[in-house]
Amino acid sequence: MSKRAISYAVIRGKVHDADLVEFGGRGGDLRFFAPDPQKLASQLPLGSPSRMDDLYQLSFDEILDYLEELGKRLDFGKNAYMQEACELSYHTSPATPPIVRGFYTHMPAMFDRTRITQWCEMSVGIPYLEGWVETPINGSIVSIRAYGARALHVIAGNGPVIGALTLIRSAVTRSDTIIKVPSNDPFTTAAIARTMCEFAPDHPITKHLAVAYWRGGDQALEQKLYQPHNIEKIIAWGGLASVRHVTQYIQPGLELISFDPKRSASVVGADALNTDALLRETALRIATDVGACNQTACSSCRVVYVMSGTDPAGLEKISRLGKLVYEGIMGLPCDLSNKPKRYDPQLKSHVEALRLNDDWFEVIGGQDGEGAVIVSRTSDTVDFAEALADRTVNLVPVDTLEEVLGAVDSYTQTVGVFPDTLMPLVRHKMVLHGAQRFVSLGYAFNGPGLVGPQDSIEPLRRMCKWIVTERPTAALKPLWERKEGETALVA
Amino acid sequence: MQMTAAVVTTTKHPGMSDALEREARAWMEDPLSHFGMSNTRIHSVPRKEAEAVQLAALNLRLEQRRTEIPVLAKLADAQGIRSLAALEDAAPLLFDHNVYKSYPVSLLAKQRFDRLTQWLDRLTPHDLSGVDVSACKSIDEWLTLLQDRTPLDVATSSGTSGTISFFPKSKRDYTTSVRGFRAQLVQTFGNAPTQSDLHDKIHVLTPLYRDGHSSMGRFAHYLREIFCLGDDSYLYTAFSHKISSDLMWLAARLRAAAAKGDVTRVDVPETLLARRPELEAMQKNAPAQQSAFIRKVATELKGKRVFALGTTPMFYEVAQHGLADGMRGVFTPDSVVMGGGGAKGLVLPEDCDRTIMEFFGVPRMRMSYGMTELNAFTVTCEQSRYHFLPWVTLFVLDPDTGKPLPRSGVQTGRAAFFDMTHDGTWGGIVTGDKITVIWDTPCPCGRSTVYLQGGIQRFSELQGGDDKITCAATPGAQAEAMDYLLSLDL
Structure with a gap:
C-alpha cells in the first residue's frame, strides 16, 4: 500500500501525526490526512506573551546563522522531508510537476544571508530590529524599536514558497508565528518545519513556529483561536472570499494585514513594435511574464495593452505580435512553464466562444489546453479578463495611454512596461489609479524576490510592533516648573 | 396560433428514408401540431424512435443552417464535420x-x-443586413426595432460579469415555447386533450413584467396570445410596465463592480441618463403595484382556473401575504402553479411549497427547467421529475473535456441541447448547468421521454460565483440600478 499523504502539524518543535482526519485536495485531486485540528487548537497559540522573551536573547546575527543553516538543510537532493512533500505537492499544486520541483530545488536560495541582510536593512533597518534607535527631537531623546508580534498567517497555495517567505519574515522580526497552510499546498511548510525540528528542536525560532492545516472557515476552531489574547495580527493571503471571511474576527487588539487578490497587466509602447527584432523581443518578454509558473501568481501578466493603435496597420502589428507571443510561450523552458495540468473548462468555453467571432477577436492556439493568446481587434479587453489563467493572455490594442488607465485599480499589482523609456510616465499615472509594482516587461519573476513593499504595503514593517521610548534631555524644562503661559503642549 | 413554416430547401439526405425525413421535417417545423397538441402522444414516443428522428433532423438542420449561419459554418468547417452518423457526433x-x-x-x-x-x-x-438601426439610441430601441422589422424577437439576459447576452430568438421560437407549456401544463398525462384543454381562454398569472426583451418580460406577450387567446384582461402581471434592458445592463454592471469590490464609478451612457424621468416613473410605484397585484389576484381570480407561471420565491411571497389576510384555496383545484428558479443565497423555508399550495388551492407545485436559449421547456411530472420533449436532444458532457458521456446508465455532467425547432438560431447550446440523467430506467409516471434525476445546479455557482441575475433577483437589481441612476449628479 502506498504511503498516506499526511499534512503534518508541527507545533513549537514537536511533530504531530496522531488523530488523523481526512481532507480533500482542491479539485478532488488528492485526499490527504491531517491531525484533528480540534484536538490541536489549544496548543497552537503561544499562551503567555512573556514567552516571546527568548527571541530577544538572540542577536540578529544568530537569527541569520539559523536561517543560513536552514537554507543548507533544505537542499532538495538530501532532504527526505522535502522530497516527500514535493512528490505529494504534484497532486495538490495548481502548477505542474516540473514547476513545483523547480520551486523546491531553488528554495535554499531564498535563505541567502546577504540577500536577507540587505532586505532587512532596506525594509526596516537592522538597528531597529536589534535594539533601540535614538533620535533627539524637541528636547527629548526618542528611541524606537521594532518588536515582533504574535501573528497568524493564512497563506496561499499558488506557489510552494509562501511558507518559506513567511518563516523568514517571522524570524527576522522575532515574531511568534502560526501558519495555517492551504489545501492546495498542505505539505511544503510542514516539511520545512520538520527540518527545523530535526536540526534545532529547542531553538527559539523553532519554538516560535506552529504549522497546521484546518479547513478555512472552520468556525469552531477559528472563533477560539482568532482572539486578541492569542494573536495580535492576522496576515491573510488569498481570494476575496477568504480575506472577507477573516475580517469577521478583526476587533480592537487584532489587526489584519491583507494581501488581497491581485492581477497584473503590462503596457507596450509603440516604439517596441518598430522593427521585427524589437517585435520578437517584446513577444518573448510578454511570453515570459505570462508563462512563468504557468500564470498561477498574482504577478502573472494576464492582459497586455499594446499602443499599436487600432487602425488596420496597428491591428496587423498586434496580430503578428500575438502569434510571436504564442510561439514564445510554447518555447519557454519546461521548469519555468509547460502545458497546464488542467485547462479551466469555464475559461475554455469563453475562449471557444470568441474563436467563432473573428470580427473582434483573434484566438491563437488553445485547441489543446496548452494556453492561448487572444488578440482583441478593438480596444476592449475580453469580458472574462479576470478569469484569464492557464497561460491565456489578452493583447489589447490602444491608441493612447489614457485608455489603459481606466483598467488600472487597486487590484492591479504588477505592471510590466516596455520599452523602459515609457516607465516614468506610465508609473506615475498608474500609481494614482492604484497600481503597486512596476517592472521592466519580462522581469516580473526575475528580480530580487519579495524583498520590498508588497501590494503597496511594507509587510516586514507591518509585522512589527513599533515601540517608542521618550527620555527628556537636560534642556527640556519640566512642566511642573513652568509658569502659567509657559506651557506648550504639542501633538 | 399558426406560423408559416420555414422553407427547408435541401435535397434528400443519403441513408435517410423518405418516411424518416418526412417525420423529421414535421417535428422540426411544428411538432406540437404534428402531435395534435397531445401531451400524452408527445411523451409516449419510444426513445429509440425519437432519437432516430433527432439524428435525421440534426443532419437536415446542419445542411440547411451552415449556409445561413456564418458562425455555424465556421465551427463545422473547423471541425471538418459535413454530416453526423450518431447523435454524439453533434457535440x-x-x-x-x-x-x-x-x-x-x-x-x-x-x-x-x-x-x-x-x-x-x-x-x-x-437576414438583418437591410435593417437600418442608425437611429437607435438605446438597447430597448434597438431590440424593439428588430422586433418590428424582422422575424426576430431578440431575448436578453444579464450576467453579473457586467455584460448582457443577445439571443436571436424569433417570434416563432417564442410561440413554440409557449405552446409547449400549454400542452404540457393544461392536460393530464394519459388522457387525450379535451376541447377545453385545446381551445379555452385561460387566466394567466405571472408575478413579473408585462413586456420586455428579457424572456421573463417577453413571455407575457406570448402567454396572452396562447393561453388568454389575446384577451388582455385574462393576463395578470405584477408590474404593468415593460422591463428595460438598458436598466438591466446597468444593473449587471453595478453588480459586477460590487462583486469585485470595485469602487470606481460605473459610467452610464448619456442616452440612459436622458431617460431618467421616464424610467423613474416606471419604477416608482413598483412596490405598490406588487401589493395591489396580490389583492387583485385574490379577489378577481377567486374560484377561477388559473395558470400561474413564475418563480417559487415570488409565489411564496404572494401566498404569505394572502394567507395573512385570511385567504386560502383561491383557485380551482385544476389550476396549475409552476415555480422554479430562485436566487442564490436565498434559502426557501421548509413550508414553502405547502404555503403556496394552501393559498392557491392546488394539490401540488409544478416546476420547470428551461432557458432563454432553448424553445423546449421541461416541466415536472407526477413523480416531480423534469421530462424533456422528444424533439430536443439532450447531451450530458464531461465537465472537464466537453466530450459527450455515454447515453446509458446514470450520467452526471454539463447539460447541452440541440432543439430542432429553432428558427432564430442554430439550436445547439452548451449550458452552464450540472445535471444527472437516468438513461435506461423509465420513469414510473409512464412518460417515455428522457428525464433528469434531481435538480439542476450551475457550475459557476458550485465554484463559488454565479454569473446570472436570476428571475427572482431581477426586481431588486432593477431597483438598485434605478437608485444608482438617480444618485448621479448631472
Missing part, C-alpha cells in the same frame, strides 16, 4: 452559451447598434 457543433455575448462591450457603451446588428446577423438565419 462539437453545439454553441457555448458565451457565444451570445461574445461582442466587445464597448460597442454597447458607444451605442454602436449597427455593429452589434452585424454581429447578431452572423448568428441567425434571418
Whole structure:
C-alpha cells in the first residue's frame, strides 16, 4: 500500500501525526490526512506573551546563522522531508510537476544571508530590529524599536514558497508565528518545519513556529483561536472570499494585514513594435511574464495593452505580435512553464466562444489546453479578463495611454512596461489609479524576490510592533516648573 | 396560433428514408401540431424512435443552417464535420452559451447598434443586413426595432460579469415555447386533450413584467396570445410596465463592480441618463403595484382556473401575504402553479411549497427547467421529475473535456441541447448547468421521454460565483440600478 499523504502539524518543535482526519485536495485531486485540528487548537497559540522573551536573547546575527543553516538543510537532493512533500505537492499544486520541483530545488536560495541582510536593512533597518534607535527631537531623546508580534498567517497555495517567505519574515522580526497552510499546498511548510525540528528542536525560532492545516472557515476552531489574547495580527493571503471571511474576527487588539487578490497587466509602447527584432523581443518578454509558473501568481501578466493603435496597420502589428507571443510561450523552458495540468473548462468555453467571432477577436492556439493568446481587434479587453489563467493572455490594442488607465485599480499589482523609456510616465499615472509594482516587461519573476513593499504595503514593517521610548534631555524644562503661559503642549 | 413554416430547401439526405425525413421535417417545423397538441402522444414516443428522428433532423438542420449561419459554418468547417452518423457526433457543433455575448462591450457603451446588428446577423438565419438601426439610441430601441422589422424577437439576459447576452430568438421560437407549456401544463398525462384543454381562454398569472426583451418580460406577450387567446384582461402581471434592458445592463454592471469590490464609478451612457424621468416613473410605484397585484389576484381570480407561471420565491411571497389576510384555496383545484428558479443565497423555508399550495388551492407545485436559449421547456411530472420533449436532444458532457458521456446508465455532467425547432438560431447550446440523467430506467409516471434525476445546479455557482441575475433577483437589481441612476449628479 502506498504511503498516506499526511499534512503534518508541527507545533513549537514537536511533530504531530496522531488523530488523523481526512481532507480533500482542491479539485478532488488528492485526499490527504491531517491531525484533528480540534484536538490541536489549544496548543497552537503561544499562551503567555512573556514567552516571546527568548527571541530577544538572540542577536540578529544568530537569527541569520539559523536561517543560513536552514537554507543548507533544505537542499532538495538530501532532504527526505522535502522530497516527500514535493512528490505529494504534484497532486495538490495548481502548477505542474516540473514547476513545483523547480520551486523546491531553488528554495535554499531564498535563505541567502546577504540577500536577507540587505532586505532587512532596506525594509526596516537592522538597528531597529536589534535594539533601540535614538533620535533627539524637541528636547527629548526618542528611541524606537521594532518588536515582533504574535501573528497568524493564512497563506496561499499558488506557489510552494509562501511558507518559506513567511518563516523568514517571522524570524527576522522575532515574531511568534502560526501558519495555517492551504489545501492546495498542505505539505511544503510542514516539511520545512520538520527540518527545523530535526536540526534545532529547542531553538527559539523553532519554538516560535506552529504549522497546521484546518479547513478555512472552520468556525469552531477559528472563533477560539482568532482572539486578541492569542494573536495580535492576522496576515491573510488569498481570494476575496477568504480575506472577507477573516475580517469577521478583526476587533480592537487584532489587526489584519491583507494581501488581497491581485492581477497584473503590462503596457507596450509603440516604439517596441518598430522593427521585427524589437517585435520578437517584446513577444518573448510578454511570453515570459505570462508563462512563468504557468500564470498561477498574482504577478502573472494576464492582459497586455499594446499602443499599436487600432487602425488596420496597428491591428496587423498586434496580430503578428500575438502569434510571436504564442510561439514564445510554447518555447519557454519546461521548469519555468509547460502545458497546464488542467485547462479551466469555464475559461475554455469563453475562449471557444470568441474563436467563432473573428470580427473582434483573434484566438491563437488553445485547441489543446496548452494556453492561448487572444488578440482583441478593438480596444476592449475580453469580458472574462479576470478569469484569464492557464497561460491565456489578452493583447489589447490602444491608441493612447489614457485608455489603459481606466483598467488600472487597486487590484492591479504588477505592471510590466516596455520599452523602459515609457516607465516614468506610465508609473506615475498608474500609481494614482492604484497600481503597486512596476517592472521592466519580462522581469516580473526575475528580480530580487519579495524583498520590498508588497501590494503597496511594507509587510516586514507591518509585522512589527513599533515601540517608542521618550527620555527628556537636560534642556527640556519640566512642566511642573513652568509658569502659567509657559506651557506648550504639542501633538 | 399558426406560423408559416420555414422553407427547408435541401435535397434528400443519403441513408435517410423518405418516411424518416418526412417525420423529421414535421417535428422540426411544428411538432406540437404534428402531435395534435397531445401531451400524452408527445411523451409516449419510444426513445429509440425519437432519437432516430433527432439524428435525421440534426443532419437536415446542419445542411440547411451552415449556409445561413456564418458562425455555424465556421465551427463545422473547423471541425471538418459535413454530416453526423450518431447523435454524439453533434457535440462539437453545439454553441457555448458565451457565444451570445461574445461582442466587445464597448460597442454597447458607444451605442454602436449597427455593429452589434452585424454581429447578431452572423448568428441567425434571418437576414438583418437591410435593417437600418442608425437611429437607435438605446438597447430597448434597438431590440424593439428588430422586433418590428424582422422575424426576430431578440431575448436578453444579464450576467453579473457586467455584460448582457443577445439571443436571436424569433417570434416563432417564442410561440413554440409557449405552446409547449400549454400542452404540457393544461392536460393530464394519459388522457387525450379535451376541447377545453385545446381551445379555452385561460387566466394567466405571472408575478413579473408585462413586456420586455428579457424572456421573463417577453413571455407575457406570448402567454396572452396562447393561453388568454389575446384577451388582455385574462393576463395578470405584477408590474404593468415593460422591463428595460438598458436598466438591466446597468444593473449587471453595478453588480459586477460590487462583486469585485470595485469602487470606481460605473459610467452610464448619456442616452440612459436622458431617460431618467421616464424610467423613474416606471419604477416608482413598483412596490405598490406588487401589493395591489396580490389583492387583485385574490379577489378577481377567486374560484377561477388559473395558470400561474413564475418563480417559487415570488409565489411564496404572494401566498404569505394572502394567507395573512385570511385567504386560502383561491383557485380551482385544476389550476396549475409552476415555480422554479430562485436566487442564490436565498434559502426557501421548509413550508414553502405547502404555503403556496394552501393559498392557491392546488394539490401540488409544478416546476420547470428551461432557458432563454432553448424553445423546449421541461416541466415536472407526477413523480416531480423534469421530462424533456422528444424533439430536443439532450447531451450530458464531461465537465472537464466537453466530450459527450455515454447515453446509458446514470450520467452526471454539463447539460447541452440541440432543439430542432429553432428558427432564430442554430439550436445547439452548451449550458452552464450540472445535471444527472437516468438513461435506461423509465420513469414510473409512464412518460417515455428522457428525464433528469434531481435538480439542476450551475457550475459557476458550485465554484463559488454565479454569473446570472436570476428571475427572482431581477426586481431588486432593477431597483438598485434605478437608485444608482438617480444618485448621479448631472
